[in-house]
Amino acid sequence: AQSVTQPDIHITVSEGASLELRCNYSYGATPYLFWYVQSPGQGLQLLLKYFSGDTLVQGIKGFEAEFKRSQSSFNLRKPSVHWSDAAEYFCAVGVGEYGNKLVFGAGTILRVKS
């Protein structure tokens, strides 16, 4: 069965520091992979996605993620975190035709300290 693991429930970083959020997935086929961000009272917003090709993908708000098939990982990174990045981040794998049914991880809550 498909599954997504986000090992870190909470992460705290200082403003301006770099960030890496971890994600491991379990899926038999070539995965569709996504990172979403959820701010309080708001829906999920897509940060970036990976389907194929270049394993380093760029997203919105300065985020990037790297797909590593050998490690079944799709970690999210940002070189310099801003206070407005504080939110909950979800990694997801897309299943079904065109990956349009999402299996989410449990999420990582990012806190940014000034």
Place this chain on the structure above:
Amino acid sequence: ETGVTQSPTHLIKTRGQQVTLRCSSQSGHNTVSWYQQALGQGPQFIFQYYREEENGRGNFPPRFSGLQFPNYSSELNVNALELDDSALYLCASSFIAGAYNEQFFGPGTRLTVL
């Protein structure tokens, strides 16, 4: 162009009651998916509707049912409410036409079952 909207924002019900949640898809979208997000967890796929037909279902009992209307708005119905049904219910709309298209999420309906 309006985004995905959901109503109501919050809802309180008692165990055993029935509830209907509504979702208005983004203009031009033909697919809607529903997700349940329990506190502290990632969203879980309930089901998807494509052109008014169910197009996949997650691991939810039959008391969770749905409808998609000709204007592509949608309802999620839950019968015989249980305490564990307390969650944020998210809908997401997209346009499926032979390839991946981004799902856009609404802000959710917070359901509390007492």
